[in-house]
Amino acid sequence: GQNIDQPTEMTATEGAIVQINCTYQTSGFNGLFWYQQHAGEAPTFLSYNVLDGLEEKGRFSSFLSRSKGYSYLLLKELQMKDSASYLCAAMDSNYQLIWGAGTKLIIKP
Amino acid sequence: IAGITQAPTSQILAAGRRMTLRCTQDMRHNAMYWYRQDLGLGLRLIHYSNTAGTTGKGEVPDGYSVSRANTDDFPLTLASAVPSQTSVYFCASSEDSNNEQFFGPGTRLTVL
Numbered sequence: 001g002q003n004i005d006q007p008t009e010m011t012a013t014e015g016a017i018v019q020i021n022c023t024y025q026t027s028g029f030n031g032l033f034w035y036q037q038h039a040g041e042a043p044t045f046l047s048y049n050v051l052d053g054l055e056e057k058g059r060f061s062s063f064l065s066r067s068k069g070y071s072y073l074l075l076k077e078l079q080m081k082d083s084a085s086y087l088c089a090a091m092d093s094n095y096q097l098i099w100g101a102g103t104k105l106i107i108k109p
Numbered sequence: 110i111a112g113i114t115q116a117p118t119s120q121i122l123a124a125g126r127r128m129t130l131r132c133t134q135d136m137r138h139n140a141m142y143w144y145r146q147d148l149g150l151g152l153r154l155i156h157y158s159n160t161a162g163t164t165g166k167g168e169v170p171d172g173y174s175v176s177r178a179n180t181d182d183f184p185l186t187l188a189s190a191v192p193s194q195t196s197v198y199f200c201a202s203s204e205d206s207n208n209e210q211f212f213g214p215g216t217r218l219t220v221l
Contacts, residue, residue, distance in 0.1 A: 004151065030207060042199060042212035043152070087151070095206040096167070099151030 002026045004100035006088050011106045012078055020073045020086050020103045028093020032064050032071045035087040037102065043087055046073070075105075083107045112136065115200050115213040122190050122220050130185045130216050132200030140203045141183040142210060143167075143175060145196040152199065158183055159206050190220045 003025045012018040024032065031050040035043040049055055049064035049071060061074040073086055085102040092098055113134040122128050134141065139160045144152040154167030158177040172194060174186045183202075187194055197217050201210040 033209060042214050045209045045211070048209055089152075091207065096154060096157070097152075097210070099153070101149060101151045 002090075002092060002098045004088055004090060004098055006086075006100040006103045008101070009104045009106065011108060012075075014078055014080060014107055014109050016078050017074065017076050018078060018105065020075075020088075020105065022071045022073070022088035022100060024069050024071070024088070024090040024098070024100075026090045026092040026098055029066065030091040030093065030095055032062075033089045033091070033097065034062050034071075034073045035089065037085045037087055039084070046086075078107050080107050080109070113200060113202055113211055113213040115198075115216050117216060118214070119217040120219070122187075122218065124191055124220055125189050128187045128190055128218070130187075130198055130200075130218070132183045132185070132213055133181050134183075134200075134202045134211075134213075135181065136202060136204075136211070137180060138202035138204050138211075139180070140206045140208075140210075141177065142201040142203075143173070143183070143185045144199045144201065145169065145194075146199060146215075147196050155185065155198075157206075190218075192220045194218065195220045 006022045034046040037043040047062040054063045059076045087102045088100040089097040116131045142157045143155040156175040158164045161180045200213040203210045
């Protein structure tokens with residue numbers, strides 16, 4: 001079957017660094033997406049990885065290991081506005097996204 | 110219109126009633142999607158369309174139907190609503206099926 005696992009909730013301190021992990025099992029693989037979703041709002045696209053390695057985009061970086069079925073999202077210099085849910089999604093061989101349940105990130109001052 | 114819009118924003122519906130959720134995008138994206146989001150679960154794909162004139166079933170299609178008569182519009186119809194269809198519904202679009210998806214603001218539907 002197809003499955004995405006990510007922690008339900010994480011807590012971090014303003015100004016710190018946090019890493020949100022995601023493991024996936026899909027029928028075929030066409031890339032790994034990370035989205036941010038603030039409470040009551042729509043998901044917004046953060047990053048896409050299809051090759052192994054680290055992609056950096058400002059304070060956010062995303063890493064992929066295809067052989068391990070593993071990705072992480074790294075958030076640096078945390079700000080209160082980063083409090084949100086972070087959704088991991090893997091694209092399968094039919095180009096459909098399989099979504100994790102999301103990781104709720106709580107930032108404390 | 111800028112991006113992707115959905116209507117209504119929220120709706121309370123009696124069980125057994127028919128309901129159509131509307132979705133319109135102005136980005137000329139080929140692919141469109143309908144998801145439902147329930148607490149503790151990931152987004153689940155209901156139906157999708159890779160291009161105007163074609164549609165496909167997602168993970169949870171039962172009780173829902175869609176049409177894609179043109180590029181911009183992708184309505185989702187509940188023929189006879191049931192309480193288990195209470196959810197937040199998101200419409201999304203992407204340039205093609207292998208690109209990042211852009212989401213509408215969502216419709217919060219309650220079926221009583």
